[in-house]
Amino acid sequence: MARLNQAFYNRPTLQVAVDLLGKKLVFDGPHGRREGLIVETEAYLGFDDRASHASRGRTPRNEPMFGPAGFSYVYLVYGMHWCLNIVTEPEGIPAAVLIRALEPLNGADPRITSGPGKLTRWLGVTGSDNQRALTSDTFFCEDVAPGQIDSYAIATGPRIGVTYAGAWTHKPWRFYFDDHLSVSQARKSHAVAMRKS
């Protein structure tokens, strides 16, 4: 199926975050080629969004977020887990979509990729993959043929782990396939996700 091009990512971030659900992520890494369906995302809108790394201006770490859409933004969190984002919106606007969960397509335990730190470990994505184009032959997303996957209701709710973000903490910018086995467990979240459809 069609590979997602830069124009796909060069759009409003909330739209990209929703549209990425159900797409296939492909990565050729240290474990060989690994593929997974994206089943959970979060949008980070930079500038005003206090949950975003870019809310306090341009720094060496968040530099990729300011760059052109369709590139990776990979950073280390809590000293041990890599998080994979895909940069969105035109160059100069810091925004990205965090990939929070995948359904592994090789028959592996669906929980092995049920979290942003878990899926990078499974894929083999590390800091050396920061700011790489996601439109290459070895790292990309693509459409999945209709009927190829089960249909899920798309749910939305507050983003995980951003309790420091003031008013932005509660923005419903997390999107996921409701009841999907690979969606991350939102632990201390008391928020009730709202059905989108």
Place this chain on the structure above:
DNA sequence: CGCGGGATTGACT
């Protein structure tokens, strides 16, 4: 240059 804290996870009570 030191310090506080994080877009998490898994182990343990």
Place this chain on the structure above:
DNA sequence: GTCAATCCCGCGT
């Protein structure tokens, strides 16, 4: 439910 692991970043001194 609670907590530690672990290190880079960003900010204040």
